Amino acid sequence: MTGMINRFAKRLAAGLAALCAAAVPALPAGGQPLKVGFVYVTPVGDAGWTYQHDLGRRAVEQAFGRKVETTAVESVAEGADAARVIRELAASGNRIIFTTSFGYMNPTIAVARNFPAVAFEHASGYKRSKNVSTYLGRFYEGRYLTGLVAGKMSKSGIVGYVAAFPIPEVVRGINAFTLGLRAVNPKAQVRVIWTSSWYDPGKEREAAEALIAQGADILTQHTDSTAVVQAAEDRGVYAIGYHSDMSKYGPRAQLTASTHNWANYYIKRVRQVIDKTWRSTDTWGGIGEGMVALAPFGDAVPETVRRLVREKTAAIAEGRLHPFTGPVRDNNAVVRIAAGETLSDAQLLKIDWLVQGVTGTLPR
Amino acid sequence: MDGIDTAVAIAAGTMRAGTPLVLAALGELITEKSGVLNLGIEGMMLVGAVSGFIVTVLTGSVYLGVCAAIIAGMLMSLIFGVLTLSMMTNQVASGLALTIFGVGLSAFMGINYVGTPIAGLKPIAIPVLSDVPVIGPVLFNQDLLVYASYLLFFAIAWFLYRTRWGLILRAVGETHDAAHAIGHPVILIRYLAVMFGGAMAGLSGAYLSLVYTPQWAENMSAGRGWIALALVVFATWRPGRVLLGAYLFGGITILSLHVQALGYNVSSHLIATLPYLATIVVLVIISRDITKIKLNAPASLGRPFHPTL
Numbered sequence: 001m002t003g004m005i006n007r008f009a010k011r012l013a014a015g016l017a018a019l020c021a022a023a024v025p026a027l028p029a030g031g032q033p034l035k036v037g038f039v040y041v042t043p044v045g046d047a048g049w050t051y052q053h054d055l056g057r058r059a060v061e062q063a064f065g066r067k068v069e070t071t072a073v074e075s076v077a078e079g080a081d082a083a084r085v086i087r088e089l090a091a092s093g094n095r096i097i098f099t100t101s102f103g104y105m106n107p108t109i110a111v112a113r114n115f116p117a118v119a120f121e122h123a124s125g126y127k128r129s130k131n132v133s134t135y136l137g138r139f140y141e142g143r144y145l146t147g148l149v150a151g152k153m154s155k156s157g158i159v160g161y162v163a164a165f166p167i168p169e170v171v172r173g174i175n176a177f178t179l180g181l182r183a184v185n186p187k188a189q190v191r192v193i194w195t196s197s198w199y200d201p202g203k204e205r206e207a208a209e210a211l212i213a214q215g216a217d218i219l220t221q222h223t224d225s226t227a228v229v230q231a232a233e234d235r236g237v238y239a240i241g242y243h244s245d246m247s248k249y250g251p252r253a254q255l256t257a258s259t260h261n262w263a264n265y266y267i268k269r270v271r272q273v274i275d276k277t278w279r280s281t282d283t284w285g286g287i288g289e290g291m292v293a294l295a296p297f298g299d300a301v302p303e304t305v306r307r308l309v310r311e312k313t314a315a316i317a318e319g320r321l322h323p324f325t326g327p328v329r330d331n332n333a334v335v336r337i338a339a340g341e342t343l344s345d346a347q348l349l350k351i352d353w354l355v356q357g358v359t360g361t362l363p364r
Numbered sequence: 365m366d367g368i369d370t371a372v373a374i375a376a377g378t379m380r381a382g383t384p385l386v387l388a389a390l391g392e393l394i395t396e397k398s399g400v401l402n403l404g405i406e407g408m409m410l411v412g413a414v415s416g417f418i419v420t421v422l423t424g425s426v427y428l429g430v431c432a433a434i435i436a437g438m439l440m441s442l443i444f445g446v447l448t449l450s451m452m453t454n455q456v457a458s459g460l461a462l463t464i465f466g467v468g469l470s471a472f473m474g475i476n477y478v479g480t481p482i483a484g485l486k487p488i489a490i491p492v493l494s495d496v497p498v499i500g501p502v503l504f505n506q507d508l509l510v511y512a513s514y515l516l517f518f519a520i521a522w523f524l525y526r527t528r529w530g531l532i533l534r535a536v537g538e539t540h541d542a543a544h545a546i547g548h549p550v551i552l553i554r555y556l557a558v559m560f561g562g563a564m565a566g567l568s569g570a571y572l573s574l575v576y577t578p579q580w581a582e583n584m585s586a587g588r589g590w591i592a593l594a595l596v597v598f599a600t601w602r603p604g605r606v607l608l609g610a611y612l613f614g615g616i617t618i619l620s621l622h623v624q625a626l627g628y629n630v631s632s633h634l635i636a637t638l639p640y641l642a643t644i645v646v647l648v649i650i651s652r653d654i655t656k657i658k659l660n661a662p663a664s665l666g667r668p669f670h671p672t673l
Contacts, residue, residue, distance in 0.1 A: 042582075043471065043478075043582050045478050045479065045581065045582070046478045046479025047479065160625070166632065191625045191626075191627065192624070192625075193621050193624045193625050194624060194632035194635075194636075195621075195636075196632060196633065196635075196636035197586070197636075199583075199586065200586040201572075201576075201577040201579070201581055201584050201586070202381070202384075202572065202576050202577060202584075202586065202588070203586070203617065203621075204577075205576060205577045206377055206380070206381055206617065206618055206621055207621045207625075209373070209377055210373070210374075210377065210618065210621040210622045210625050211625050213369070213370060213373035213374075213622070214370070214622070214625050214626065225577075225581060226479075226579065226581075227577045227579075230577065230578070230579065248479065248481060249479075249481065249579070359625070359626070359627035360624060360627040360628075360629075361627075361629050
């Protein structure tokens with residue numbers, strides 16, 4: 001109880017300090033720490049999309065020490081609320097602000113117009129301006145690599161995939177995963193269950209149970225909770241985490257996880273603001289840039305598989321391997337990528353078909 | 365995959381998915397039968413879920429956790445009771461406030477417990493009964509809270525329609541002035557009914573955080589409190605139909621997941637709406653008799669009681 005009160009008192013003190021700081025007009029850098037703002041769509045929690053961004057924020061603090069001062073605002077609803085929070089951060093002297101959800105796109109652009117001297121970084125969007133950059137990870141590269149692991153480790157040849165909504169980001173992940181899976185296990189198939197919700201631990205759990213009942217011996221997910229990994233642990237099948245390393249929830253079950261790593265990017269961009277070399281850019285970084293990384297392998301993964309994944313990781317990082325390289329057929333057996341060709345970034349960004357090996361069709 | 369095995373898996377999943385709805389909806393049924401409309405189920409569930417989880421982590425006992433969840437749910441409903449029964453505030457507004465308060469309070473209480481792993485309640489097979497083919501693994505290889513929900517259902521149905529106290533409760537919900545005139549303590553009875561509803565919502569929350577997905581995550585009830593609330597209305601305040609509606613909703617949710625995994629060519633958006641559509645359609649069809657709806661709906665629902673001397 002006292003711990004909680006202390007915590008509360010600390011938060012209160014921090015809040016007051018922030019208020020006082022806000023009252024002082026922003027001073028140019030020089031002695032003063034550089035203020036860096038972050039806007040999150042959910043609570044930080046212990047795993048997931050926002051948690052990975054917060055790891056990036058902590059890396060910035062660690063890299064620059066007293067030279068920076070970070071502020072994070074959690075659980076900011078997309079829309080009008082976001083504009084208010086972003087404006088407050090800009091007005092209170094933050095020189096670079098990371099807005100980490102797709103729905104912050106328009107509010108970020110709108111607020112940025114009023115604060116030309118502040119650098120804005122919007123994750124996952126496509127609108128840029130003179131002081132708004134965009135950035136995203138090539139998460140499909142990590143998906144491909146985890147697909148290789150699943151292909152090597154599955155005995156039943158059925159992998160269960162719990163997914164939220166059939167948007168390109170999710171479809172790209174399913175396809176890349178399946179391509180990796182079938183590269184080493186050509187007969188394996190992926191069964192997808194759409195939960196129509198980013199976050200519903202109960203439903204994700206039941207989807208996992210349904211997939212296990214249909215013979216899946218490896219599960220992975222593109223939703224925000226850890227329920228799927230936990231279900232795998234309880235039912236004695238394997239799991240592949242996403243967003244974060246989820247081994248805590250499935251110490252035996254998790255083979256590896258495809259994780260997001262924003263630390264390098266955040267440190268680089270903050271340094272550019274300090275050095276006054278920041279420019280508006282569009283970044284789509286993958287394994288090579290360190291934006292996507294695999295979590296440590298679980299004990300069940302044998303050395304041969306680890307070696308294979310390390311080789312392929314290097315190949316992707318050096319640009320020798322692109323997961324979407326033809327010939328690739330969709331799951332109606334139509335050739336979508338001709339032999340030797342690869343999908344362009346533009347095609348990848350709006351992908352709306354499933355590769356061969358995925359059971360089911362996309363809702364239209 | 366064997367057809368029977370799949371059917372058993374679907375049915376067993378139905379029981380798990382339906383149980384939190386059964387618990388919360390039966391509690392709300394008693395509350396509403398006394399004439400009080402409590403829209404705060406979602407908030408009470410979440411506070412119950414987080415309290416049960418915290419106590420389980422601190423004491424290592426899931427059973428103490430379940431008790432804590434029940435008490436927490438009751439305390440939340442007591443706040444609602446004081447506001448609406450003693451201070452005569454508007455029930456709809458107070459109930460909504462209770463939900464909003466519960467969402468925030470549970471998040472605050474649970475900050476340090478997000479991601480703490482616990483061993484949840486495991487299924488206990490009932491000897492002999494669990495060996496019956498099909499029915500055994502579905503009904504009698506579940507955890508204690510599912511068994512508790514069976515018992516609570518029968519106890520509540522019996523209480524409401526077969527006991528003197530059940531009759532008094534219904535009388536209070538029907539015409540509180542008449543009940544008051546013949547000497548029944550209307551406010552006290554409503555307090556008890558509200559607190560029973562809170563206890564059941566807390567238990568439902570415990571089911572989520574200690575059994576269904578043994579973890580604490582903010583807002584983990586994901587709207588189930590609202591579904592329970594709607595079930596009571598669509599089931600026209602009858603316990604049997606509440607049970608039917610809850611399992612129907614759970615069953616179609618699970619069925620739709622299995623259908624998707626088998627790869628049928630159906631839109632996932634449409635499938636996501638099915639549990640709602642089917643449950644409403646079935647309940648509306650079986651309860652379309654207006655006279656009977658009037659008979660079962662508590663006539664004083666949502667109306668504050670001012671004792672006139």
